[in-house]
Amino acid sequence: MTDKIPVTVLTGYLGAGKTTLLNRILTEPHGKRYAVIVNEFGEIGIDNELVVGADEEVFEMNNGCICCTVRGDLIRILDGLMKRKGKFDAIIVETTGLADPAPVAQTFFMDQDVSDAARLDAVVTVADAKWLSDRLKDAPEAKNQIAFADVIILNKIDLVTADELAEVEARIRAINPYARLHRTQNCSLPIAEVLDRNAFDLDRIIEIEPDFLEEGHHHHHDEEMQSISVKLDGEVDPEKFMPWISNLTQVEGPNILRCKGIVAFPDEPKRFVFQGVHMILDGDVQGDWKPGEKRSSRVVFIGRDLNEKAIKEGFLATAA
Numbered sequence: 488m489t490d491k492i493p494v495t496v497l498t499g500y501l502g503a504g505k506t507t508l509l510n511r512i513l514t515e516p517h518g519k520r521y522a523v524i525v526n527e528f529g530e531i532g533i534d535n536e537l538v539v540g541a542d543e544e545v546f547e548m549n550n551g552c553i554c555c556t557v558r559g560d561l562i563r564i565l566d567g568l569m570k571r572k573g574k575f576d577a578i579i580v581e582t583t584g585l586a587d588p589a590p591v592a593q594t595f596f597m598d599q600d601v602s603d604a605a606r607l608d609a610v611v612t613v614a615d616a617k618w619l620s621d622r623l624k625d626a627p628e629a630k631n632q633i634a635f636a637d638v639i640i641l642n643k644i645d646l647v648t649a650d651e652l653a654e655v656e657a658r659i660r661a662i663n664p665y666a667r668l669h670r671t672q673n674c675s676l677p678i679a680e681v682l683d684r685n686a687f688d689l690d691r692i693i694e695i696e697p698d699f700l701e702e703g704h705h706h707h708h709d710e711e712m713q714s715i716s717v718k719l720d721g722e723v724d725p726e727k728f729m730p731w732i733s734n735l736t737q738v739e740g741p742n743i744l745r746c747k748g749i750v751a752f753p754d755e756p757k758r759f760v761f762q763g764v765h766m767i768l769d770g771d772v773q774g775d776w777k778p779g780e781k782r783s784s785r786v787v788f789i790g791r792d793l794n795e796k797a798i799k800e801g802f803l804a805t806a807a
């Protein structure tokens with residue numbers, strides 16, 4: 488083994504459970520220091536706030552998708568981390584759900600400074616047991632994420648029957664028979680199954696993508712994919728907000744691949760955080776607003792055929 492810093496690339500389609508896994512890794516006692524790089528598709532950074540920050544340093548990349556426009560940023564952040572070598576035991580990169588993992592993995596072989604100091608330990612893909620089969624039909628990124636994985640976490644097994652689980656597992660195996668596969672609820676599995684696997688296998692990747700080590704790989708994003716972010720400079724009224732968000736996700740659910748937000752309710756010292764995948768919505772108060780922090784409210788919706796104007800106006804109309 489070399490003394491290069493191991494890097495785990497955490498991928499998986501929108502809402503599969505990447506942040507859930509990351510938080511699990513960061514909160515379990517492990518005595519290690521991780522640097523975390525989070526890339527989010529959407530203009531308003533929400534993910535970094537949902538990552539529990541213990542001692543870890545979280546670097547946010549919000550200006551585009553990690554595999555395309557912000558790859559240069561990734562290299563810069565990695566270079567900065569390398570210069571502080573010794574401070575971290577490992578680096579974890581959480582990509583957006585829409586990222587193609589190939590160009591991200593490529594960075595660790597193509598960029599000399601990065602490849603001198605870091606090694607790609609494994610590509611870990613979280614798969615949503617309920618929705619993966621549908622996404623394999625309409626989202627090429629979802630298929631690549633499975634194909635490139637060294638470790639697959641088939642998550643949300645509580646939402647499917649045993650037959651459905653067997654079916655989605657067979658689909659995964661048809662794409663990638665090699666990865667270690669774990670079935671989980673809330674990404675519950677021992678950290679050792681995820682980190683320090685020394686599992687990335689360049690030969691296998693070159694078999695899937697023969698030009699992997701050549702420059703010029705270009706990922707074409709789904710052009711119909713929209714990311715709608717709305718910010719309200721103040722609080723929202725729960726009596727208006729709750730019915731609005733639940734109605735919107737019920738009616739538009741099939742087109743909403745992902746939604747999340749952090750909002751302020753009047754007289755509530757904690758932030759209300761909600762998130763959803765299609766019609767399934769989850770929300771709770773989490774973490775205090777910091778003293779002096781502006782109590783603003785923001786939401787992000789990612790999906791197809793969304794009525795941006797109606798969503799923006801609908802959210803703004805929930806103002807307290």
Ligand SMILES: Nc1nc2c(ncn2[C@@H]2O[C@H](COP(=O)(O)OP(=O)(O)OP(=O)(O)O)[C@@H](O)[C@H]2O)c(=O)[nH]1
Nearest residue numbers: 500501502503504505506507584643672673762769
């Ligand atoms: N029912 C169920 N819900 C889960 C499970 N794991 C995660 N969730 C929920 O699924 C939603 C998405 O989880 P995240 O961890 O934020 O997913 P993500 O992959 O980070 O999402 P993006 O970064 O937006 O792509 C959250 O509301 C989680 O609470 C699970 O095993 N079962």
